[in-house]
Amino acid sequence: MDSSSSSHGIEQLQQGCYYEWMSLQAKHIVNLKEALINQQSNNDDHHKLEELVGVVVDDFQKYAEKRSELSDRSCSSYFAPSWNSSLENGLLWMGGCRPSSFIRVIYALCGSQTETQYSQYLQKMDESEKVDESAGIMSELTAMQLAKINEVHIKVIEKEDKITKKYAHMQEDVADMPIAVTAYSRDLVEVGVSVEDALDKHEEGMGVLMAEADKLRIETLRKIVEIMTPVQAAEFLLAGKRLHVSLHEWGRVREERRFGCARADAVAGGAGVGSEKSKRSTTC
Template identity: 25%
Template sequence: MGSTTSFGRFYETWFDQLHHLVHQLRQVPKPPTTQDDATHLCLLVDKLVNHYAEYYRVKSVAVERDVLSVFTASWASSLERSLHWIAGWRPTTLFHLVYTESSIMFESHIIDILRGLKTGDLGDLSPSQFRRVSELQCETVKEENAVTEELAEWQDGASEFMGSSCCSDIDDKIGRLVRIVLKADDLRLRTVRKVVEFLTPQQAAEFLIAAAELQFGIRFWGRNEDLHRHSL
């Protein structure tokens, strides 16, 4: 319980810092109007990606200590937990986000684009960028499916787990689950980094802001629903 409570406190602080970093990112002109703005934008994008990396570093310690508590995620709302894939968000969600944001921005700038003007935002993704998104999506789907199969195999052995009186068998079973969750988290972080890599700094900033806003919205709505349900 102690490690779960500790990670829950860390998550609250980390989430507040995410709000702060996204607020800073929103303040930078897009596209950057000066070299200083461009440098600042790159630094903030790196800082935000490193913020996610820090989350998974701390989470890995919590997983090693008590993977079952991380799976139940008491610090998350019921809505957040219902959307989880192996103790976190599904990596392929990021590609749907890129396509959605690109479509929205493309439509909002359609007149400028027809005039041959470059917007430089997610609505202005090049053919090579779209190709890289598609290739990375295919690779990620394969990895995601492989980890899902590992968890399914782990769950299929639940009867053996429940019927075992041998501590070493139980420890081995829990150890396998730890490795599955760490593998899923590694895929999540690698996917964020790879998407950011093939975007321009402006596009990466827009992508990270959209991803965070989705996270903020789900958490806010989920908490409100939980509060409303508990007050009935």
């Protein structure tokens, strides 16, 4: 098997791993929604919800571990995946989402739910009706919880900056010897042994950084759910997964609108992720 066939095979495995993860995301969304609905009718039953939250976090770690195994053979695909839309790739940080974005989701949910409940309260004051308290639990985060989340946020941003600086140095190294000299000295750029070694070393470094970023993502997720109640953690995870799945679908739809079905089909492989209507729309 030549190197190009081997690289294609590895990318297919990486793509399959991603599609499995997206299908699992869709399953998690259904399970979290059902668990939250059931919890409303039985407020004392937090055990099942806590167990589900643990499963969701563990599944994310398993996905990161599997991805890390595949990145040992070829890592660059994860930094601009062909199975993603350009919208998704434009939002990537070290092959995934920024860990600090988890906390921004919390702040957004907090603000949105508080505003909704306040609006409901004002609207129903004159009608003497009870305000709907099931609109969301994230607005009930205590001052102590918010302080802990803010502390996590600050530390995560510091760690993100360190990883980003390491990556910036790696990008600068591409213009260093022997790559730059080889490219300059030859009209027909051939990949010699020295260049191959340099590129292999660069890709290996990318894999190390992605693993470091994945570790930070998992650590951040675990710290957040530890601070929250099981109900709050489930709401947070549900919101995060909906955002991820939605961005994948929005990107696919935008690609279809701009470039036609051929390109959209290439990024619509997450079967079971979108609605049935959206899946049918990928067919020309």
